[in-house]
Amino acid sequence: MTDALLELKQVSAGYGEVKVLQNVSLTVRRGSITALIGANGAGKTTLMRVVSGLIPVSAGTLGFDGADITREPSSVRVERGISLVPEGRLIFPEFSVEENLKIGAYIKRVRGRQGELSKQMLGLFPRLEERRSQAGQTLSGGEQQMLAIARALMAEPRLLLLDEPSLGLAPQVVAQVFEKIQEVRAKGVTVFIVEQDVRSTLSFADYAYVIENGSLQMEGSAESVRENPKVKESYLGL
Amino acid sequence: MDVLLSGQLLIAALVTGSIYALVAVGLNLIYGTMRMLNVAHGDLAMIGAYVAFWMFTLFGLSPFLSLFLAMALSALLAAIFYQFIFKRVMASSKLLDRAEANSLLVFFGIAVILQNGTAALFTTNPRGFQYLDQVLQIGNAAITANRLATLILSLILVVAVVAFFRFTLVGLALRALIQDRTASQIVGINIERIFLYSFMLGFALSGLAGGLVSMYEQIWPFMGFPYTIAAFVIIILGGLGNLFGSLAAGMILGVLETFGIAITGPNFRSILIYGVLILVLLLRPQGLFGGKRVVAR
Numbered sequence: 448m449t450d451a452l453l454e455l456k457q458v459s460a461g462y463g464e465v466k467v468l469q470n471v472s473l474t475v476r477r478g479s480i481t482a483l484i485g486a487n488g489a490g491k492t493t494l495m496r497v498v499s500g501l502i503p504v505s506a507g508t509l510g511f512d513g514a515d516i517t518r519e520p521s522s523v524r525v526e527r528g529i530s531l532v533p534e535g536r537l538i539f540p541e542f543s544v545e546e547n548l549k550i551g552a553y554i555k556r557v558r559g560r561q562g563e564l565s566k567q568m569l570g571l572f573p574r575l576e577e578r579r580s581q582a583g584q585t586l587s588g589g590e591q592q593m594l595a596i597a598r599a600l601m602a603e604p605r606l607l608l609l610d611e612p613s614l615g616l617a618p619q620v621v622a623q624v625f626e627k628i629q630e631v632r633a634k635g636v637t638v639f640i641v642e643q644d645v646r647s648t649l650s651f652a653d654y655a656y657v658i659e660n661g662s663l664q665m666e667g668s669a670e671s672v673r674e675n676p677k678v679k680e681s682y683l684g685l
Numbered sequence: 686m687d688v689l690l691s692g693q694l695l696i697a698a699l700v701t702g703s704i705y706a707l708v709a710v711g712l713n714l715i716y717g718t719m720r721m722l723n724v725a726h727g728d729l730a731m732i733g734a735y736v737a738f739w740m741f742t743l744f745g746l747s748p749f750l751s752l753f754l755a756m757a758l759s760a761l762l763a764a765i766f767y768q769f770i771f772k773r774v775m776a777s778s779k780l781l782d783r784a785e786a787n788s789l790l791v792f793f794g795i796a797v798i799l800q801n802g803t804a805a806l807f808t809t810n811p812r813g814f815q816y817l818d819q820v821l822q823i824g825n826a827a828i829t830a831n832r833l834a835t836l837i838l839s840l841i842l843v844v845a846v847v848a849f850f851r852f853t854l855v856g857l858a859l860r861a862l863i864q865d866r867t868a869s870q871i872v873g874i875n876i877e878r879i880f881l882y883s884f885m886l887g888f889a890l891s892g893l894a895g896g897l898v899s900m901y902e903q904i905w906p907f908m909g910f911p912y913t914i915a916a917f918v919i920i921i922l923g924g925l926g927n928l929f930g931s932l933a934a935g936m937i938l939g940v941l942e943t944f945g946i947a948i949t950g951p952n953f954r955s956i957l958i959y960g961v962l963i964l965v966l967l968l969r970p971q972g973l974f975g976g977k978r979v980v981a982r
């Protein structure tokens with residue numbers, strides 16, 4: 448068993464004719480919080496979508512826990528333990544909070560424990576407990592974000608992919624979300640996160656990659672990336 | 686005026702309405718999950734009707750048993766069409782952008798083939814058979830036993846369909862897929878399998894409805910089209926992608942049509958139905974029920 452939970456080798460991907468990712472190779476280590484940093488349109492969401500199987504690669508391979516998952520559909524990847532909290536949350540607008548959680552435990556691996564997991568999530572996010580029978584679309588942005596995270600956790604992932612979890616949230620809520628992410632990691636879940644709030648993210652991440660125009664430009668421990676002058680200038684506004 | 690209040694019409698309306706509900710919910714299911722408009726939907730009812738007719742005529746098989754056969758055959762057709770045609774229509778992302786338009790053409794072709802194939806095999810002569818056609822008296826309303834059986838069966842089926850969508854995991858997945866395709870993939874739903882299920886279930890319900898209809902109405906190869914039209918009006922009325930809405934709207938259209946015809950005359954059927962469609966499109970394009978949502982892609 449290697450240290451790598453997720454391994455991308457020379458991955459290229461895009462949307463039809465539009466090429467976005469070019470030769471991306473990266474590793475997410477078991478138990479780490481790994482951050483992906485980049486400007487708007489750099490290809491961060493595309494990378495997350497590639498890892499969760501929403502779009503195919505045009506070249507390269509994806510490995511998860513030693514297995515080649517390059518050609519596997521998203522349903523199989525979720526079953527293996529890869530769950531995405533997507534940009535824009537994408538909760539089910541007409542489902543209640545409870546139904547949103549329930550569908551989060553759709554995969555076979557956890558199906559039988561759906562009730563128990565729902566309870567855990569409502570404990571982890573008391574805010575959702577208060578709103579349990581409310582339709583997803585009537586939740587506030589922050590509540591929706593919590594729900595999207597809870598829904599992903601319902602599948603008991605080994606790798607949690609987070610795409611801009613702080614987007615559109617008030618500062619206190621952002622702090623809460625970041626706290627939850629660290630709690631989740633403490634339970635042994637590996638986290639791969641894309642975040643606009645680079646400063647905070649690099650304060651709790653272990654490792655970071657910087658992506659520009661679809662290619663990786665830099666990588667290193669979160670500390671070293673944070674101290675890098677180019678990162679300071681471009682992403683930390685120093 | 687007496688006729689309007691006799692209960693006779695109400696029963697007739699409920700029979701029509703429950704059949705409409707069954708046909709329409711399948712159409713809406715396929716639209717909701719795949720964003721494809723099945724213009725051949727009523728023709729599956731025609732196939733189901735012929736299955737029941739031939740099984741009864743050739744083997745004396747009760748329509749209540751051949752209903753299962755009608756469902757199975759329709760579901761089989763659905764599986765074949767899905768595997769060999771629609772999967773390819775949706776295969777590449779380039780085609781996917783045009784999937785809606787392409788699927789419409791394919792379904793249109795399927796409708797033409799089913800109608801004319803049936804006509805070639807069995808002629809266009811209207812056919813019928815006598816089964817449970819004694820007249821029962823309920824209060825002051827008279828109804829043939831086969832219509833009563835249709836009413837009871839289709840109401841049971843409507844309830845079963847509601848329960849299926851509400852309480853089963855596949856039902857939950859179907860409703861999830863109607864709301865958001867990407868989100869469904871994210872939670873690990875095998876969307877291709879659910880596409881297949883909705884195809885099969887939708888077709889089966891239409892075939893089943895046709896089997897029921899054959900007991901009390903003459904059948905012929907082109908009987909499906911009015912059901913297709915009615916089903917389209919119903920899913921607009923009940924809301925695109927709103928399964929429970931189309932069950933309710935099916936009953937509503939059954940009542941409007943039956944009472945409307947009683948007041949105006951049978952020649953007005955199409956005018957009534959298109960009238961309802963136009964009114965709904967003008968006044969509540971999102972459908973009678975639910976919020977503001979007109980299903981997005």
Ligand SMILES: Nc1ncnc2c1ncn2[C@@H]1O[C@H](COP(=O)(O)OP(=O)(O)OP(=O)(O)O)[C@@H](O)[C@H]1O
Pocket residue numbers: 462465467485486487488489490491492493494534
């Ligand atoms: N569905 C799509 N079809 C075509 N091009 C797309 C599509 N989605 C994204 N792109 C393009 O791919 C590039 C990368 O987009 P992506 O969403 O991955 O960026 P991002 O790094 O997540 O940006 P942001 O920080 O704004 O979320 C952009 O140039 C974008 O225009």
Ligand SMILES: [Mg+2]
Pocket residue numbers: 491492493534610
């Ligand atoms: Mg993005």
